[in-house]
Amino acid sequence: MLLSNPELAPLILAAILALIKLCQYILSSILGTSFKTLRPKRLWQLDPFLGLDTVVSSYHRLRLHRFLSTCQERFTQAGNTYVARIPGSEIIVTCEPENLKALLATQHQDFELGERRRHAFRPLLGDSIFASDGHIWKEARQQLRPSFAKDRLSRAETIDIHVNALVETVHAQQKRDGIVDLQELFFRFSLDVATSFLFGDSCHSLSAAKANDSAATEFADAFNRSQQRLVDRFVVGSVADFVPNSQFKKDCLTVRTFAEKYVNIAINRSRGEESGDISKQPPSILADMAGQCGDIGQLRDQALSLLVAGRDTTASLLSNLFFVLSRSPNIWHRLKAEVETLEGRRPDPAEFKDLKYLQGCIREYLADRYAENLALAEVECTVVKFLQHFDRMSAVGPSDWKEQLTLTCCVKDGVKVTLRPREDIQGDLQNYEQELLEVPAFREG
Template sequence: MLSLLGTIVLVAVGILLIATRYVARRVGHRRQAKALSCKPPRATVPAGFFGIDSFRDLKKAGKEKRFVGRIRELHEQYGTTYLMNILGTNCIFTIEPENIKAVLATQFTDFSFGRRHEVFGPLLGDGIFTLDGAGWSHSRGLLRPQFTRDQVADLDQLDIHVQRLIHAMPMDGTPFDIQELFFRLTLDSATDFLFGESVDSLVSATNNQIGISEKSVEGKRGFADAFNYSQDVLAQRGRAQGFYWLINPKEFREANKLVHQFVDYYVDKAIRYVESGKARVPNEQGRYVFLEALALQTKDRKALRDQMLNILLAGRDTTSSLLSSVFYFLARNKRVWGTLRKEIVERFGTDAEKGADINFHSMKDLPYLRYVVNEALRLLPPVPANGRTAIRDTTLPVGGGPDGRSPIFIPKGTVVRYVVWALHTRRDIWGADADEFRPERWAEFTPKGWEYLPFNGGPRICLGQQYALTEASYVIIKLLQRFQALENADSGPDRGSQPVMNHTLTQAHDKGVHVRLYTAN
């Protein structure tokens, strides 16, 4: 009886201590907020006990392929900045440019990736997209030489893959999924550019030097399906907040293993090359190859694999997403297709003609091409949502008080999320036609820096921005030189500028982008 009583007393004392600390912390936060002239967020979304209702709501939206759409709906209902608790974690959702600027730039040191390393770790390990601090700085320093202008402007190697892309396309109007080919193109070009050897999936998607096919065949999962599935699970883990560790199915572990085996081919090749004594940076072709530079510093296979997977994710998924969206919109707008093709043919001629040289500088002389790419990035940004976690008590500039213009106090541990797609379709910024694909808006309006963020901003702005834009622009030019007509071949009702998207770490068209292409005379 005494031992039971003692246990009850200890539990009661423990609960009292926790409650006392909680109250003291809340009082301290209120005092800090008042001293900093902060006010509570303008709106709080009803979340239910422990934020379970909000978690269920977002989980359901994710399953229905409308996660960022649901966040946008909440912004339309509760304003540009609101508080929502998800499984015990307070999250501030904001599409205020001033707040995003604070998180990514002016108050950069107040925020980190939070749990991202643990959430993404099973697939991506320790790399530029999972690390903070010194680890991130080191990874970025290694990558920077890969994306110098000379490296990005070298189009000869890219052209090999683009020609293979064209040869893989039906030229007689037969419907096909152009997104699937874009994924293979960007995998080939990224492995060539970053690792020094292409997987050549456009040559054969079911057989390569690695021994793991790009496509799934005869019930055996390929690299693409495994990589995409693993990213989908990572997105689910992220939405579970502190309970991410509960989401770790066997299929996820097996998919991660296959992806790692795929990349290990390049790891082992690089280590053997360095051990041969032939490795130099840049190599004998005058190219800086990221993998070779990294292998000169370490022979740790996991460290090499992690870094490669992080950058492969960016090199493959984001550019293929952009290209797919461009052709999704072009297939639905003959006027834009005609205007863009006229600009390209007048500048460079058709594929059969000997026109002007296509290079890094001449591509920049095509304003309408730039408008089309910018508009696709606005409406369907490859990375539609992002976020950070406060590592100390801090503030956000706006979003508090009845008018939403006062600062907000952000306690340590608060997650700040921003959905770029919702920012890019704010009618008060982009106009009443913000949901429409209209490239001409870029000739009429220039957004302020933090109103348009397809490549993020601040110290962690995308290093590969110019590489992605150069690759996408070159592919568009070559395809419009070759083909005179493009038609939509997607089945089912047309959703216009808001297609069904699969949101993982990046986003892709859920059912592909089916088109018909006709060769130019």
């Protein structure tokens, strides 16, 4: 009868909508009470319907390397937790310690990455642990857990080979150019270590850069560019699909093809189908993973997630640490005094722990708990080796730190420094370089 009266239709529709809103409010209030949550404040937006102003502002500040300060401004405006509108959805943004603890630890099973991150990362990382939720994420976590065992990621001989190559490259660039960009070398160094552990064969990007081998550095460069694009895609959300980028597609293909080469080797080894070249490959994390799973796509995706964790965590930590050290001679000299107790030798694991000031400096910058074992081992060896080989380090260039966001955070302008080698090492540098060339892995690179 009511529906037969068209004049009542708007009133009925309004009543239904009001009832739906009331139910939503009651439900959210009940859930909020059960989880001890409060309704977050809404961020003021010029466009409250699509949030396009927020997306444009975020992308603009990202290009200016000021995105972190923009995030800080928004927290100051709206509080430590707020709601914002973006095209297609609403997001809750938080820096509240208790919320972060719940997200990452105590209630992590109640949250997921969400479609925004999965969509942004999928072109490069596929369904890896960094771009998946639910049962796929749980299976990936279980599969990768053994890879982060401390005894797997702290093999001194493997790390030492690459640390020696790094220091030799620094010596050579310092002698040739007078200025060294440590950040660029740190990313190449950590990529070499990560590919050694993961694939059983380093990509030797450090030695390739020194030899100006463009073919050998293609993977490293594609890996850098594609990760930068992932950040852009995450910030702008679904809008990214409307921005053509042929270079990004090419870089993703280069990276994934590189990984698949070693995935095929690992699968053939797990099946006992080893050719002469394959049988020469040393054991690797990927080979162990292939024993559990024979799917090429899945192994490739998880291998790339490990590569990101192994490379970026270490390189970003080293870059930010040395940015500070190059501008803080008091910290450098205090570290140097502590390391001098070793009398030039490499410390064993117990002695590393006894270097309390060194441990404090490193842990100040360490945030990624999944890659902590590998990052600690690499950074400890690198810092000690630098302190043993160089008397002084001075910064070159801007004193202000600017962000460079990829999947981690490093220094926009690099870490450009001048270093003064110790007199005894400087006088015997030719013998030092000759010793490095006798290391098989470095010579082959």
